[in-house]
Amino acid sequence: xxxxxxxxxxxxxxxxxxxxxxxxxxxxxxxxxxxxxxxxxxxxxxxxxxxxxxxxxxxxxxxxxxxxxxxxxxxxxxxxxxxxxxxxxxxxxxxxxxxxxxxxxxxxxxxxxxxxxxxxxxxxxxxxxxxxxxxxxxxxxxxxxxxxxxxxxxxxxxxxxxxxxxxxxxxxxxxxxxxxxxxxxxxxxxxxxxxxxxxxxxxxxxxxxxxxxxxxxxxxxxxxxxxxxxxxxxxxxxxxxxxx
Amino acid sequence: xxxxxxxxxxxxxxxxxxxxxxxxxxxxxxxxxxxxxxxxxxxxxxxxxxxxxxxxxxxxxxxxxxxxxxxxxxxxxxxxxxxxxxxxxxxxxxxxxxxxxxxx
Numbered sequence: 001x002x003x004x005x006x007x008x009x010x011x012x013x014x015x016x017x018x019x020x021x022x023x024x025x026x027x028x029x030x031x032x033x034x035x036x037x038x039x040x041x042x043x044x045x046x047x048x049x050x051x052x053x054x055x056x057x058x059x060x061x062x063x064x065x066x067x068x069x070x071x072x073x074x075x076x077x078x079x080x081x082x083x084x085x086x087x088x089x090x091x092x093x094x095x096x097x098x099x100x101x102x103x104x105x106x107x108x109x110x111x112x113x114x115x116x117x118x119x120x121x122x123x124x125x126x127x128x129x130x131x132x133x134x135x136x137x138x139x140x141x142x143x144x145x146x147x148x149x150x151x152x153x154x155x156x157x158x159x160x161x162x163x164x165x166x167x168x169x170x171x172x173x174x175x176x177x178x179x180x181x182x183x184x185x186x187x188x189x190x191x192x193x194x195x196x197x198x199x200x201x202x203x204x205x206x207x208x209x210x211x212x213x214x215x216x217x218x219x220x221x222x223x224x225x226x227x228x229x230x231x232x233x234x235x236x237x238x239x240x241x242x243x244x
Numbered sequence: 245x246x247x248x249x250x251x252x253x254x255x256x257x258x259x260x261x262x263x264x265x266x267x268x269x270x271x272x273x274x275x276x277x278x279x280x281x282x283x284x285x286x287x288x289x290x291x292x293x294x295x296x297x298x299x300x301x302x303x304x305x306x307x308x309x310x311x312x313x314x315x316x317x318x319x320x321x322x323x324x325x326x327x328x329x330x331x332x333x334x335x336x337x338x339x340x341x342x343x344x345x346x347x348x
Contacts, residue, residue, distance in 0.1 A: 009249045016253055020260040020280055029270055036276055039257070043283055046250055050294045052305050055312075059286070062312055067279065067319050074323045075272055078330050090339075097266035105259020112251040121247045121294050127301035135302045136309065144306055151313050158317035165324035168331070 005049055016042035033071050040064045051124040054133050196222040250291040258284035271326045271336045275319065282315045 019039030026032040040063045047056035127135050140148050176184075185192050196219055199209040211222035257280055264277030286308045293304030330336050 006246060006249070009246075013249060013253050017256060017260075020257050023276065023280065024260050024264040024267070029273055032273055032276060036280065039280065040283060043257075043287055046253075046287060047290050047308075050250070050290050052290050052293065052308075055286075055290060055305050055308050058309065058312055062316060063279075063283070067316060070319060070323060071272060071276060074326060077327065078272065078336050094267065097263050100266060101259050101261075101263025103259075104262050105256045108255035108258065109252045112255050113248055116248040116251050116295070117246075119247060119295060122297035124294050124301055132302075132305075136305055139300065139302055139306045140309070143300070144310075147310065151310060155313060155317050158321050162320040162324040165321070166327050 008045070008049055012042045012045055015039070016046070029075050030072065033068060033075060036071075037064050037068050040068065051128050052132065054136055198222050247291055247295045250287055254284040254287040254291070257281075257287070269337045269339055271329065271338050272323070274338060275322050275326070279315060279319065282311055286311050 016039050019035045019037075019042065022035035023032045023039065026035055041060060044056045044059035044064070047053075047059055184190065196211045196213075198205075198207045199211040199218075199222065201209070208223060210218040210220060213219050261277045261279075261281035261284060264280065265274055268274050268277060289304040289308045289311070291304075293302060298304075326336055329341065333340065
């Protein structure tokens, strides 16, 4: 086999592994999903290199195109702040995870390396001579046709099951009408007007700067609730003076 | 081409997936780690298909296709369950799921 393949492998091993490590270690769930996309794209190129272009394309389209986007949709629904806390609730969980995960990887990796080093691959040129897709289709629709049909039944069952699980049943009486909405809006204790905008001054129009009320005090209602989470210092969030 | 490179990569990816499943507390991230493990197995299947001279070549690719389909079905149902859990408990951390029966 050509050295071009080996070079491509050596280049793509690193994105695949770095993506997996980033996915496992990233605090933010969205970052995790995007790292996993990197890994899956690299693996898709691996497939194409190993004379499996159809599976490589299916990997890129189905995994990175459909499955990872589904993950991102659910992460957005569940909330952007769905980052993992690193507080251990089970004692020794981290040690066990490191031992099992890294130990397993090291064990299987060295075993596979010792077994497969200096093995010359048989290659699929002969099987792919009439086309890769045709070869897969020949197997899929002759020897594995029963499994193929069962898979289609599984897929439609999973689709119906996902719809049933994700569907939110809302009875007719639960929906709040316009009079009730208005009553709740003007109920004592609720402020019916729009919220004040953030402060716009001559030297600062940041959304982190609170607006000033007519009596000169700053109002916390004018800044987003996420900003205190970012822990801005008081000098950062204070309006900047205009006179130099 | 040395087939040992993708084999070792797949082993490492699988180990990282095991670590993620054991370590992560967010249910969505646990599902993503399972996906990583399935991808590692797929890589093994595809690589084995080119490495050995099999009686039925391309069987590994057909199996990988099946694994991709089953992973898609699993993700659909799993994420629907996670959504339902989020609606019920307003959290997706797997530690916060009560295992004993609670009075709803």
